[in-house]
Amino acid sequence: MVSRRFFVISLLLSILSSMLIPPAILGYARRLLTFRSPDTYGGYAIGDDIVDLPLPSLTGLVSVEEALASRRSIREYLPDPLTIVELSQILWASYGVTEFRYGFKTTPSAGATYPLNVYVVVYPRSVVLGNLSYLTEGSYIYIPEAHRLKLVKRGDLSRELYKACLEQEWILRAKAVIVITAIYERTTRRYGDRGVRYVWIEVGHAGQNIYLQATALQLATVAIGAFHDNWVREVIGAPVNEHTLYVMPIAKPAWRHKITREQLASYIGKHRL
Ligand SMILES: Cc1cc2nc3c(=O)[nH]c(=O)nc-3n(C[C@H](O)[C@H](O)[C@H](O)COP(=O)(O)O)c2cc1C
Known part of the structure; x- marks a missing residue:
């Protein structure tokens, strides 16, 4: 009985809210309810033309x-x-x-x-x-x-x-x-x-x-x-x-640029002559 009443009320509420509340607010509320830390996403989430990007790395392999x-x-x-x-x-x-x-x-x-x-x-x-x-x-x-x-x-x-x-x-x-x-x-x-x-x-x-x-x-x-x-x-x-x-x-590059310290030293050396 209680659950039937709850169902009817929530149905009425959702019909009412979709008529009265602008979709942007509804979308925002929905996102709030389904919030997860970006760390737990493990990638991306797509909906409403929004793409939540994976958390950036704060360390790297290249100095x-x-x-x-x-x-x-x-x-x-x-x-x-x-x-x-x-x-x-x-x-x-x-x-x-x-x-x-x-x-x-x-x-x-x-x-x-x-x-x-x-x-x-x-x-x-x-x-x-x-x-x-x-x-x-x-x-x-x-x-x-x-x-x-x-x-x-x-x-x-x-x-x-x-x-x-x-x-x-x-x-x-x-x-x-x-x-x-x-x-x-x-x-x-x-x-x-x-x-x-x-x-x-x-x-x-x-x-x-x-x-x-x-x-x-x-x-x-x-x-x-x-x-x-x-x-x-x-x-x-x-x-x-x-x-x-x-x-x-x-x-992705078709080639990569690389120099050595020796090459740099030689170049600088020539320009000091
Ligand atoms: C303000 C600015 C505008 C540039 N516009 C172009 C461009 O329209 N097309 C292009 O291929 N390269 C463009 N470049 C790249 C330069 O050609 C390039 O930086 C330059 O040749 C030196 O090479 P590097 O960036 O490998 O050191 C631009 C660079 C700067 C800083």
């Missing part, structure tokens, strides 16, 4: 000196897909959280105004998930605080992005492409016109983080500055107040 010495702009790629773990690590390196009181990030930011948004365009069958399926193709925005991706635009965007980037072949051959946009007002509100310079400096920091993390993971990237700003923005589905600043394809 910062080795990454600096081996970093190169690489435009030749293998056809192998990326893994969600690799993509997660790259995104965290670009703009992930490293401090929990103010939400400071891997990238320094003038007055901690954080004007950048990081997007990733995922190509079809290009990012392998833990269960050997692939991340849905499309563009996603990275949400640093939740270390999660939110789908912005579904579909194979590779050719459009390639054309918007002046047909640079490496955009087409990549597996995923990071696009960094900026909302200038977040920084100019505080610093006036000088804030524009700060935003440009900051995107360089984020770009270098991506370069070094990619190198440490034995992945390839190249910083791309030559593209049609508004076209790239439209391809990724970003709003008009966001300005596209950097495009960085990610893939």
Whole structure:
């Protein structure tokens, strides 16, 4: 009897709530109820076009000196897909959280105004998930605080992005492409016109983080500055107040750069003559 009454009440409540409560709030409540620490995910969770990324690693096998010495702009790629773990690590390196009181990030930011948004365009069958399926193709925005991706635009965007980037072949051959946009007002509100310079400096920091993390993971990237700003923005589905600043394809490299200390010594020696 009690359980029948409970069933009727909860049915009525769910019908009422679906009529009265906006779906966004319902979705948020559902996520709260099903919350699990990212550590227990062992990978990813997909629902409502949200991809919870695996927790990034805070240790690695490559020292910062080795990454600096081996970093190169690489435009030749293998056809192998990326893994969600690799993509997660790259995104965290670009703009992930490293401090929990103010939400400071891997990238320094003038007055901690954080004007950048990081997007990733995922190509079809290009990012392998833990269960050997692939991340849905499309563009996603990275949400640093939740270390999660939110789908912005579904579909194979590779050719459009390639054309918007002046047909640079490496955009087409990549597996995923990071696009960094900026909302200038977040920084100019505080610093006036000088804030524009700060935003440009900051995107360089984020770009270098991506370069070094990619190198440490034995992945390839190249910083791309030559593209049609508004076209790239439209391809990724970003709003008009966001300005596209950097495009960085990610893939497995067809070659790797390596130098020895002896080679460096010899080079420096010659320049001291
Ligand atoms: C602001 C900026 C814009 C760039 N734009 C492009 C580009 O549009 N296409 C490209 O292939 N490389 C681009 N590059 C990469 C440079 O060509 C590359 O960094 C340079 O040749 C030095 O090689 P390295 O990065 O291997 O040291 C750009 C680099 C920077 C910093």
